Amino acid sequence: MFDARWVNHASQYELSSYYLPLQPKSNNGVLWFATGDAQTGYILCQHVNYSGDEEPLSDGDHDPYNDSCRLVCRGYAIEQDTPISSTSLVLKERIDLKYQAILARNNVEDPMGNLSHFHYPTKGALIRPPYTSYAHFLHVLSLCNDNRRVILYLPQDPVLRSAALSVALQRIQHKTIDLLYVDEDDNWNGTNSIDKIDILHMGWWRDRWAMTSNKEASKGICYLAGNNSDPKEWLNRASIRQIAFYQHRFQTLFEDFINEPRRKLRPGGLLPLLDIFRAWHNLCYQGRNGRTAAQNLGITQSPLTLKELLS
Template sequence: MLCQHTNYSASDATDALEDHDAYAVNAQIVPKSYSAETNHEISATASDLKTRIDLTYQNILARSNVEDPLGNYARFSYPAVGSLIRAPYTSYAHYLLILESLFEENSDGNKRITLYMPQDPVLRSAALSVFLKQIQSNHVELMYVEQDDQWQDGETSELVDVVLMGWWRDRWAVTHQSSGASKGVCYLAGNNPNVSYWLQTANTKQVSFYQDRFQLLFESFVNEPRRKLRPAGIHPLLDIFRAWHNLCYQDKQGLTAAQRLGVTDAPMTLRCLLD
């Protein structure tokens, strides 16, 4: 089951500070006067996974703040209505919601959760901070996962390459299939750093499918010029799409995400969902 959050707030904030001050009111708001700094992002393309991972690290380090993805924008357009939330605050809120949902009071103390995330320190910092207690008690594991679109689950892969990458010297394990597709895993926290196991099981296909399908279905609506200036109308659409994906959409076995978790007994129809 997937959920999606944005860094947009429908509420206007006129007193946000240009320079971030974590102790000030509205510290989480990106001010309307914000402008992108000189962009140093490397636009080169790479055919192999390890080179793409390395380019991502270089682009992260090119930001004025490595934990602020807005630093990679060559051009920045602020919405006419509402306000934007700084990326670290959005990331922390996202993981706090996951923590609240998965580790409720009086819940099973032996529950183990594994979080896969794309390669970005803003996500790593938020997850490490929010789940610190659960990580120390060996209930949560964190890792970066990057893979080629052509990667086939269940197919055997060749020798695993282990390499330290980026300024952080992150330990990546990369493996390759005979088709040429590759997958890489960087184990960040937990008590089971068995990269051979995670290279077989860790997967981000569902997240990619979710994002790509939303863009495919609603690209013209999202990119409509007036909608970009007034993005509040996208939030109800995101809610409907999330509910459809979790409660209505059936996989090849005819099961929804909610059915696989035992939350529902049968798929919901779109009409039932909207009613």
């Protein structure tokens, strides 16, 4: 009801997406994709690449003509390639190392290629991440009115980029969408001045990154599609921070629960919790200004209590 109230009355949709492993210490290949309002952090939808009521094939490579091609087989072989930790590096080095980690994958659109260890869930089946990413954006854009502009910010990764570009092809042709990568330091804020913008072409794709920095922090954007590529506007505006905060907060609050040894290979038990947490985050959780994401979006007048949410 609240989602419909937003998407039906919004004049445009300024969204950001993010993804990360659902259980960071399990190495079970389950990824969690989320998309929401970039400014308020209201989460529109989320999906995981896991199906609890299916069983995978015992072995075999990906065959797109097979009915079960979307499922990862139990004999899936990882490449023993540990991703490089780049959190403490400056922006340019962090982006470059991310490109190196992406190109090290057998399939650049499959983040499972960067796993150093892999333990298949004991029940259910894993879905290949690109299938989930495409389905995620099909669902997101199906909720958005075709006649209204969509702005979508993404972290630097082809698993999101390829899906978003393919699903949004008609909107790109009609010039009603803006797609861009965003990377910013943790201490970047909206009050940082932008005096100088450097343009660099990076990675195998020669992506055109616009970067700015000052004494405190740095930020970069890479405009992927649309008809408004002015870097200064996006450097001031674009951010994926709210969605990343939502996902990292879930993992912080429920760290012991999601990494409990018996649950590491049973991700299905977390799915109902994800639904409750999304509703709680949107309608109950009050930020520093004492307002919920739904209030900041203008679709509710007051926070819901947990009792009201679950009743």
